Amino acid sequence: MPKLGMQPIRRRQLIDATLAAINEVGMHDATIAQIARRAGVSTGIVSHYFQDKNGLLEATMRDITGQLRDAVLSRLRAVANASAEQRLQAIVDGNFDETQVSGAAMKAWLAFWASSMHQPMLYRLQQVSSRRLLSNLICEFRRELPREQAEEAGYGLAALIDGLWLRAALSGKPPDHTRARALTSHFISQHLKTE
Numbered sequence: 001m002p003k004l005g006m007q008p009i010r011r012r013q014l015i016d017a018t019l020a021a022i023n024e025v026g027m028h029d030a031t032i033a034q035i036a037r038r039a040g041v042s043t044g045i046v047s048h049y050f051q052d053k054n055g056l057l058e059a060t061m062r063d064i065t066g067q068l069r070d071a072v073l074s075r076l077r078a079v080a081n082a083s084a085e086q087r088l089q090a091i092v093d094g095n096f097d098e099t100q101v102s103g104a105a106m107k108a109w110l111a112f113w114a115s116s117m118h119q120p121m122l123y124r125l126q127q128v129s130s131r132r133l134l135s136n137l138i139c140e141f142r143r144e145l146p147r148e149q150a151e152e153a154g155y156g157l158a159a160l161i162d163g164l165w166l167r168a169a170l171s172g173k174p175p176d177h178t179r180a181r182a183l184t185s186h187f188i189s190q191h192l193k194t195e
Helices: 010-027 032-039 043-052 054-078 084-095 103-116 120-141 145-169 177-192
Strands: none
Touching: 010 032, 010 043, 010 054, 032 043, 032 054, 032 084, 043 054, 054 084, 054 103, 054 120, 084 103, 084 120, 084 145, 084 177, 103 120, 120 145, 145 177
């Protein structure tokens, strides 16, 4: 957890430098010295505010998950009084926001997921992010479906979003937004059909 007192501009520089280093050399090969050099600060500054590379990764992932939350919330606000189907699609679109699908962000997410299996703080952060997505989806499905069906549909859509995102990340290419939207839209409409 970063210490208080760091200037927002300096913090942004370090997070951006961390993303650039992960994008270029990967999380395991990115060093505090490389990140500090990219940000134009001393390694002592990084160590003072973040303790170590894991602390900097945590701060970077908190930033990315915050951007994800903001991307989803802004889209949900834009369709505040819309149908469940439109609101579900807004959640999907937020998960494929540019802040989440740039090459650097995708590599950071992959490194984060791998690291979260071995580091309790990162694991908790990953769990919060996953639960938020699932909760949002179930809440929207509940507007039209009984609880059990809403939970099943929410879990399925979360898996579809994660799968589409992961497939794109592992391909090394940006996600195909048209295909992702078509597949998720079909899934949503199939689950919201009334008998």
